[in-house]
Amino acid sequence: MNRLKLIAVAIAVSFMGTAFAQDEEPQNEGYNFTVVKEVKTTDVRNQSRSSTCWSFSGLAMIETELLRIGKPAINLSEMYIVRHTHSEKAEKYVRLHGNINFGGGGAFYDVIETIKKYGIVPEEVYPGLNYGEDIHVHSELDAIATAYVEAVVKNPNRKLSAAWKVGYEAVLDAYLGKRPEKFTWEGKEYTPKSFAQSLGLNFDDYVYVTSFTHHPFYSNFIIEIPDNWAWGSVYNLPLDEFAQIFDYAIDNGYSVAWASDISEKGFSYQNGVAVVPEVNLAEMTDSEKLKWTELSPREKDAMLYKFNGPGLEKKITQEMRQEAFDNYQTTDDHGMLIVGIAKDQKGNKYYKVKNSWGTSDKYNGYFYASEAFVLYKTMSIMVHKNAIPKEIAKKLKL
Numbered sequence: 001m002n003r004l005k006l007i008a009v010a011i012a013v014s015f016m017g018t019a020f021a022q023d024e025e026p027q028n029e030g031y032n033f034t035v036v037k038e039v040k041t042t043d044v045r046n047q048s049r050s051s052t053c054w055s056f057s058g059l060a061m062i063e064t065e066l067l068r069i070g071k072p073a074i075n076l077s078e079m080y081i082v083r084h085t086h087s088e089k090a091e092k093y094v095r096l097h098g099n100i101n102f103g104g105g106g107a108f109y110d111v112i113e114t115i116k117k118y119g120i121v122p123e124e125v126y127p128g129l130n131y132g133e134d135i136h137v138h139s140e141l142d143a144i145a146t147a148y149v150e151a152v153v154k155n156p157n158r159k160l161s162a163a164w165k166v167g168y169e170a171v172l173d174a175y176l177g178k179r180p181e182k183f184t185w186e187g188k189e190y191t192p193k194s195f196a197q198s199l200g201l202n203f204d205d206y207v208y209v210t211s212f213t214h215h216p217f218y219s220n221f222i223i224e225i226p227d228n229w230a231w232g233s234v235y236n237l238p239l240d241e242f243a244q245i246f247d248y249a250i251d252n253g254y255s256v257a258w259a260s261d262i263s264e265k266g267f268s269y270q271n272g273v274a275v276v277p278e279v280n281l282a283e284m285t286d287s288e289k290l291k292w293t294e295l296s297p298r299e300k301d302a303m304l305y306k307f308n309g310p311g312l313e314k315k316i317t318q319e320m321r322q323e324a325f326d327n328y329q330t331t332d333d334h335g336m337l338i339v340g341i342a343k344d345q346k347g348n349k350y351y352k353v354k355n356s357w358g359t360s361d362k363y364n365g366y367f368y369a370s371e372a373f374v375l376y377k378t379m380s381i382m383v384h385k386n387a388i389p390k391e392i393a394k395k396l397k398l
Contacts, residue, residue, distance in 0.1 A: 079128020
């Protein structure tokens with residue numbers, strides 16, 4: 001979940017065939033959503049020009065969890081997580097002679113493991129803006145960090161010096177700031193670890209779940225995606241049971257950290273909706289079917305992706321999910337947070353999604369993903385173990 005170009009891709013995709021205004025107020029055309037169930041969450045953040053959606057969405061879930069257990073709203077530092085992850089990723093990259101993905105991306109697993117190992121701090125303690133910007137702009141940092149570790153791996157001395165880690169830490173300190181050892185928050189002194197303990201959450205309670213057939217169901221496996229540099233493992237469920245988690249979680253007051261592919265024609269940033277449209281050939285006349293088959297792929301796309309209101313969507317199967325993953329059609333693009341269930345004006349189910357691209361879009365930092373889109377394009381999710389239906393949790397031995 002890391003690509004800086006995703007926002008540009010999403011915006012470009014959304015303009016394809018998009019010509020209809022859409023509001024939450026009732027209209028004759030467009031999507032009109034009614035939220036039927038929603039969990040309380042914190043304000044929408046902005047990752048800006050950084051590949052850190054995984055940290056933003058992972059911490060958005062932790063902030064939402066704190067609200068669930070009755071704690072006050074708090075803004076946790078995404079860059080504190082990023083700072084530690086950068087260090088660990090660099091060491092692993094060097095140990096593996098550069099044979100692992102390296103960059104600004106990461107996974108929900110990194111958020112939880114960093115908190116467990118190093119603690120966490122509030123945003124104001126560690127904003128991670130030590131380079132003359134007031135928003136996150138990581139292109140230079142990512143380029144320098146990558147060049148640095150590549151140079152270490154290619155070292156012509158054929159032996160690593162004792163200085164490479166010190167030098168790399170100095171780069172991170174220069175851009176993100178030195179890691180705080182102690183700080184005062186609301187009149188009390190903390191270390192990052194003691195602050196994490198004060199939050200009242202058990203970070204061992206968070207689990208990662210997916211649904212693919214290339215590993216046995218009810219097993220735990222290391223998911224094979226480039227940004228899983230830490231080799232975090234996920235539980236594997238059949239699609240019908242995996243699908244149950246989303247509604248069960250929201251119905252019981254839990255959010256769902258959602259890793260998904262959004263580089264799809266059905267994802268429209270401008271319209272605030274993500275769908276998997278399908279043409280209904282059964283309802284076409286013979287002449288209509290003939291016209292459809294004669295259309296070019298671009299013309300078919302223009303018809304399917306107008307985003308001018310709810311229509312027929314594909315029925316997602318286990319086989320479709322697997323084929324898309326195996327063929328690189330479903331990729332680990334973006335981390336977000338599912339916080340609600342909604343219906344459109346025709347009664348179709350959607351999930352309300354909290355994004356980390358600021359609030360200047362149609363729904364002030366949120367969008368609506370259809371149930372079909374979520375079941376088709378979800379790479380994995382992170383949830384509290386109690387957000388999984390009890391009978392399913394038993395099968396996973398949770």
